[in-house]
Each structure stands twice: as structure tokens, then as C-alpha cells.
Amino acid sequence: MEYATLLQLLDSTLRLATPLLLACLAGLFSERSGIFDIGLEGKMLAAAMASGAVAFLTGSVWLGLLAGIGASLIFALIHGVASITFRGNQLISGVALNFLASGITVLVAQRMFGQGGRTPPLSGDARFNPVTLPFAEALKEVPILGPLYFEVISGHSLLVYVAIAMVPLSWWVLNRTRFGLRLRAVGENPAAVDTAGVSVVGMRFAAVAITGVLCGLAGAYMATALQAGFGREMTAGRGYIALAALIFAKWRPVAALWACLLFGFFQALALRPDVVQAVVQVKVPVPFLDALPYILTVIVLAGFIGKAIPPRAGGEPYVKER
Amino acid sequence: MDRLPRWADVVLVPVISLLLAAIISALVLLAIGQSPVEAFNVMVEGALGSAYGWGYTLYYTTSFIFTGLAVTVAFHAGLFNIGGEGQAQLGALGVALVCLSLDWPHWTLALAAATVGAAVFGAAWAALPAYLQAKRGSHIVITTIMFNYIAAALLVYLLVDVLRPTGQMDPASARFPEGAHLPALNEIPLVNLIFTKPVPANVTLIIALGMAVVVWAILWRTRLGYQIRAFGKSESAARYAGINPVFIIMVAMLMSGGLAGMMSVNNVMGEAERLLQNSSEGAGFIGIAVALMGRNHPLGVVLAALLFGFLYQGGAELGLWTSIPIEMRIVVQGLVILFTGALDVMVRMLLTRIFGLFRSQKLGAA
Numbered sequence: 096m097e098y099a100t101l102l103q104l105l106d107s108t109l110r111l112a113t114p115l116l117l118a119c120l121a122g123l124f125s126e127r128s129g130i131f132d133i134g135l136e137g138k139m140l141a142a143a144m145a146s147g148a149v150a151f152l153t154g155s156v157w158l159g160l161l162a163g164i165g166a167s168l169i170f171a172l173i174h175g176v177a178s179i180t181f182r183g184n185q186l187i188s189g190v191a192l193n194f195l196a197s198g199i200t201v202l203v204a205q206r207m208f209g210q211g212g213r214t215p216p217l218s219g220d221a222r223f224n225p226v227t228l229p230f231a232e233a234l235k236e237v238p239i240l241g242p243l244y245f246e247v248i249s250g251h252s253l254l255v256y257v258a259i260a261m262v263p264l265s266w267w268v269l270n271r272t273r274f275g276l277r278l279r280a281v282g283e284n285p286a287a288v289d290t291a292g293v294s295v296v297g298m299r300f301a302a303v304a305i306t307g308v309l310c311g312l313a314g315a316y317m318a319t320a321l322q323a324g325f326g327r328e329m330t331a332g333r334g335y336i337a338l339a340a341l342i343f344a345k346w347r348p349v350a351a352l353w354a355c356l357l358f359g360f361f362q363a364l365a366l367r368p369d370v371v372q373a374v375v376q377v378k379v380p381v382p383f384l385d386a387l388p389y390i391l392t393v394i395v396l397a398g399f400i401g402k403a404i405p406p407r408a409g410g411e412p413y414v415k416e417r
Numbered sequence: 418m419d420r421l422p423r424w425a426d427v428v429l430v431p432v433i434s435l436l437l438a439a440i441i442s443a444l445v446l447l448a449i450g451q452s453p454v455e456a457f458n459v460m461v462e463g464a465l466g467s468a469y470g471w472g473y474t475l476y477y478t479t480s481f482i483f484t485g486l487a488v489t490v491a492f493h494a495g496l497f498n499i500g501g502e503g504q505a506q507l508g509a510l511g512v513a514l515v516c517l518s519l520d521w522p523h524w525t526l527a528l529a530a531a532t533v534g535a536a537v538f539g540a541a542w543a544a545l546p547a548y549l550q551a552k553r554g555s556h557i558v559i560t561t562i563m564f565n566y567i568a569a570a571l572l573v574y575l576l577v578d579v580l581r582p583t584g585q586m587d588p589a590s591a592r593f594p595e596g597a598h599l600p601a602l603n604e605i606p607l608v609n610l611i612f613t614k615p616v617p618a619n620v621t622l623i624i625a626l627g628m629a630v631v632v633w634a635i636l637w638r639t640r641l642g643y644q645i646r647a648f649g650k651s652e653s654a655a656r657y658a659g660i661n662p663v664f665i666i667m668v669a670m671l672m673s674g675g676l677a678g679m680m681s682v683n684n685v686m687g688e689a690e691r692l693l694q695n696s697s698e699g700a701g702f703i704g705i706a707v708a709l710m711g712r713n714h715p716l717g718v719v720l721a722a723l724l725f726g727f728l729y730q731g732g733a734e735l736g737l738w739t740s741i742p743i744e745m746r747i748v749v750q751g752l753v754i755l756f757t758g759a760l761d762v763m764v765r766m767l768l769t770r771i772f773g774l775f776r777s778q779k780l781g782a783a
Binding site for chain 2 (some may be wrong): 098133164173177178181183184185186187188190191192194196197198199201202203205206212238327335338339344380382383384385389390392393396398399400405
């Protein structure tokens with residue numbers, strides 16, 4: 096394989112890994128606090144629609160981003176009310192919200208724009224445009240590293256860098272702050288946290304809200320950076336791949352980055368079957384590449400690559416007194 | 418907290434949940450500038466207003482009975498099988514392989530063989546997640562979601578590269594032989610006096626109703642069913658009573674996967690008569706809503722499947738005759754799952770409070 100092709104692959108890996116990473120970190124906060132969330136997909140979809148629509152109407156991608164975060168937060172809040180306040184089944188609530196988002200985004204987009212459930216194409220300031228990092232042009236001629244810096248690392252939209260910055264930030268919040276300690280404790284042993292006088296409900300709602308914001312970023316990235324506008328079902332199962340990455344990463348932020356880059360790499364490969372064929376010398380069916388993240392996750396779940404142990408109180412509503 | 422009377426828990430809770438979902442749906446319609454009353458009329462007229470409409474409603478109902486029963490059986494064992502969609506797609510593969518394997522002399526033979534094929538393939542697709550749950554503690558919800566995607570990819574591959582006849586453009590299998598044609602309701606003597614126009618509902622409906630009875634009998638009239646329900650209620654108690662957890666998880670999931678697979682007899686053999694991509698069209702997921710709405714009882718599942726059959730056919734009519742997008746039915750589906758499955762505690766709290774009011778009034782009067 097030529098170096099240029101490799102760079103192209105890595106470039107699209109980074110682009111495709113970004114929504115996975117944001118959604119994965121989103122799920123991480125929720126699940127570390129003991130709230131399972133299989134509704135990442137729905138929140139991303141809602142955010143993509145809202146950001147695409149508002150960015151088109153106002154011409155400002157920033158307002159679009161805000162709208163995306165808002166839409167995602169509404170869905171996160173419903174999930175919180177159902178699973179924290181009313182102690183409902185968290186898995187079922189997530190499934191329900193995914194369906195709700197899948198239908199309502201098309202309904203609203205169709206009502207607003209009448210273009211078959213999509214938002215009109217975005218351009219100019221209504222999108223997150225590529226950012227050229229400092230010295231990228233100047234260093235382009237440096238052998239090997241120059242093109243790597245220019246092609247792969249530089250030239251992405253702002254949200255790609257935000258997503259990567261979120262990894263150390265999430266690590267720091269979870270492992271080095273009081274809030275993070277309490278959040279993890281609420282997911283492992285809520286009764287102990289309650290005894291210490293910290294509100295379990297409050298902590299869990301805070302975690303679910305963070306999930307909402309991060310999913311909002313992921314959805315807005317889909318509609319305003321990766322693509323130019325919202326299309327129906329545009330998240331195409333990314334919320335579930337992010338969930339898979341979360342398990343693969345065993346609920347840890349830094350490992351989540353590697354997992355998402357790996358799954359992003361598979362997605363990039365699935366777009367270039369010709370490259371795969373040239374490298375392995377066998378015709379690999381594209382559906383197999385599509386299915387790889389899911390197959391890997393099952394293998395991880397089966398415990399063949401270390402054991403993935405979820406937060407202990409995950410999925411169980413907290414009842415104060417019995 | 419006071420307990421609700423049994424009749425209120427069985428009847429009132431689902432009815433009020435449904436009512437809440439309907440109210441929100443109406444608000445959604447108002448928000449997008451449509452009339453809920455007109456939409457409801459179009460749905461009733463299109464789905465229930467004629468024998469032709471019923472022919473479609475019952476067709477969807479048949480599929481939903483199978484997938485609803487699939488979710489129900491797993492639920493009773495304390496397992497949430499989200500993989501009905503993938504199991505149904507594999508079941509569809511089983512149906513197609515059976516139907517294409519030989520030139521069937523009569524549809525009854527083909528139907529029996531295809532039903533077995535569908536159940537075996539569906540059960541096989543549930544077997545690995547079940548085994549991983551039973552033996553290695555891998556969460557069945559996540560593994561079955563993953564298996565849905567793997568199934569979809571597998572079918573894309575098979576339809577494009579293996580099953581597609583040479584010279585055909587669209588990714589689909591060859592057409593099934595004439596002998597594998599199932600009689601639709603308009604082709605059955607006596608019934609065709611009601612259904613005069615060609616409809617997709619077919620004899621599979623009878624199998625679906627039969628399976629509802631079988632599932633009821635297994636769950637409530639056999640030792641196995643008792644073990645499954647005991648295991649679902651309390652794993653530790655069941656274990657202590659000598660019930661083998663691995664066996665129960667495997668059996669419940671194989672039954673669940675088999676039922677989900679069997680739905681493909683209805684749509685692949687009864688309607689399309691060849692294997693298409695995404696043949697189950699989300700019916701596997703609707704099974705979740707149907708099971709929740711039907712309170713995990715086969716009779717409830719049949720009624721809920723009819724309701725969702727109406728919703729699906731009615732939703733299609735909305736897409737045809739009004740400017741309301743067909744996706745409205747996904748919104749309603751999501752709302753029903755939300756209210757019956759996740760916010761049921763809210764409804765129950767509300768009802769308990771109302772009942773409490775009545776009770777204290779009675780005490781006051783006495």
C-alpha cells in the first residue's frame with residue numbers, strides 16, 4: 096500500500112471516529128453513574144436534525160450546535176425522568192427514545208423543509224469548516240512526518256479536536272475531581288454515597304445531562320461537519336457502535352479513544368474495499384468489514400480479550416428505603 | 418404504598434399508558450400542523466374500514482404475534498431479547514433455503530418444512546448470545562443488538578454474492594417455486610367470501626394463533642414453564658430450588674429466537690415469495706412494544722399485535738392519503754414502548770394515588 100493511501104485512510108479514520116468518540120464518552124458518563132443508556136443513537140439523531148435545521152435557518156453553525164445540544168438534552172432528560180425519577184427499565188426507555196427520535200426527526204424536518212425528511216444542504220458559516228493547524232503548510236515538505244501532519248492531523252473541523260480534547264478532560268473529571276469520584280461511586284454503590292449525604296438522584300441527573308451534551312456534540316458534528324445537513328437515519332447505528340466501543344474500552348476514557356479509532360478505522364476500510372483487497376490479496380466482502388466492530392465486541396463480551404465488567408449498580412434504579 | 422386491585426393492574430395500567438401515548442401522538446400531530454381527528458379517521462378507514470384493509474392489518478398482526486411472543490418468552494426468564502430483528506432475518510434465510518431446496522408438491526408440506534427451517538435458523542442465531550449470557554455472563558441485551566447488525570451484514574453478503582441468481586440486478590434470491598405458494602385469505606374457500614380482493618394476510622395467521630396457545634401452555638401448564646417463570650422472578654431462589662440456570666437461559670432464548678424466526682414464514686413465504694434485503698422491516702423491534710403492551714401474556718400479545726397491525730396499516734394509509742409522513746407510526750411505537758415499558762411506574766403511582774383517594778373517602782363516609 097502506498098503511503099498516500101495510508102494517509103487517506105487514517106484521515107478518514109479520524110473523521111469517522113469523532114462521532115463515535117463523542118457518543119462513547121457520553122455513554123461513559125451515564126453508565127459510570129449507573130444509568131445504562133442504549134439511547135445514544137436517538138440523542139445523536141435528534142441533535143443532528145436540530146443542528147442541521149437551525150444552522151440552515153440562522154446561517155450560524157454555532158446556533159446550530161446549541162440547538163443540537165438542546166435537542167439531545169431533552170431526550171437525555173426524558174431518559175432521566177423515566178429511569179431515575181420513576182425507576183423505570185433503563186434499557187426499555189433507551190429503546191423507546193431511539194424509536195421516538197427516529198420518527199420525530201423525519202416528521203419535523205419534513206414539516207419545516209418539505210424535502211422528504213432532510214434538511215437543506217449547508218454551506219459557508221452554517222458548517223464547521225476544516226481548520227488548518229499552524230505550520231501545516233510549511234511542514235508539508237518534510238518527509239514522512241510532514242504529510243502525516245498535513246493530511247491526517249491538520250485540516251479537520253473544530254469538533255474533531257474538541258472530541259480528542261474531551262478524552263483527557265473526561266479522564267481528569269472522572270479520576271481527579273470530587274465530582275468524578277462521587278459519580279463513579281454512585282455507579283458502584285449508591286447506598287454508600289447516599290449515606291455520605293450526597294444526592295444519588297442529583298448525581299445521576301448530572302451524569303445524564305453530560306451524556307446529553309456530548310451526544311449533542313456528536314449529532315451536530317454529523318450534520319454540520321461530517322456531512323452538510325441532516326438526512327433521515329443519518330447516524331446509521333453509530334450510537335450502537337459507540338456502545339460497543341464503550342464495552343471494548345471497559346468504561347475507561349483513554350481506552351475509549353483507542354476503541355473508537357479502531358472502529359473508525361474499520362468504517363474507513365469499509366469505504367475502500369479496493370485497498371483492503373490489495374493488502375490482503377483476497378476479496379473481502381464489504382459487509383464483513385461493516386460487521387467487524389460488532390463481531391469484535393461480541394468476542395470482547397465473551398471475555399476472550401480480558402473481562403469487561405460494567406459498573407456494579409448499572410441498570411438498577413436506586414430505592415432510598417425499603 | 419397501597420397495592421392496586423388486580424383488575425386495575427391488568428387492564429387499567431396498559432389502557433392508561435396507551436391513552437397517554439395517544440395524547441402525546443395527537444400533540445405531535447398538532448405540532449406539525451396536522452389534524453389528529455382526521456389522521457385517526459384515515460387510519461381507521463384504511464386499516465379497519467374494509468375487508469381489504471383488514472387483509473393488511475391481519476398480515477402485520479401475524480408477524481407481530483410471532484415477534485411479540487418471542488420477546489414474551491425471554492421476558493419470563495428475565496431476559497430482554499432485543500435481537501428479534503436479527504433472528505427474524507436469519508429465520509427468513511431458513512425459509513428461503515427450504516423453499517428453494519426442492520420443487521414442493523404441495524404448500525402444506527412446504528409450510529411445515531419452512532416453519533421448521535425458520536425456527537431452527539432463528540433459534541440458532543439466538544443460541545450464541547444465550548450461551549454467552551449463560552456461561553460467560555455477557556449481557557444479552559448488548560450481544561443481541563450486535564447480532565442484529567451482524568445478521569444484517571450477513572444477509573447483505575448472501576443476497577449480493579451467493580443467493581442472487583446470475584443476471585439479476587437487485588439483491589434478492591430467486592423466486593420460490595409455485596408449490597411453495599401459501600394461500601392468502603382471499604384464496605381460502607369460504608374465507609374468500611369476505612376477502613374478495615388479493616390481500617397479503619395468509620394461512621400463517623393460523624400458525625401464529627396456534628403458537629400463542631402453545632406458548633401459553635408451555636409457560637403456565639408445564640414444569641419447564643414453571644421453571645422459566647421462577648428463574649425470571651428470582652434467579653437465586655430458582656438456583657436454590659435446583660433449577661439449572663444455564664439450561665433455562667438456553668431453552669428460553671432458543672424458544673424466543675425460534676418464534677422470532679417463524680415470523681418470516683409470514684412475510685417471506687406468504688407475501689414476497691423470495692428473500693429480500695431487510696425482509697423483517699423492523700417487526701422484530703415491534704415485538705418489544707407488543708410484549709410490553711400485552712403485559713407478557715399470550716392473549717395480551719395477540720390483542721396488542723392486532724393494535725400494532727392496525728397502527729402499521731393505518732400509518733401506511735396516512736403516508737398514502739395525507740401529508741403526514743409514514744414515520745408517524747415509529748413515533749407512536751416509541752411512545753407506546755416508553756409509556757408501557759419505562760414509565761409504567763409513573764402510571765401505577767398515579768392510579769394508586771387516585772384509588773387511595775376513593776378509599777379514604779369511603780372510610781370517611783363510614
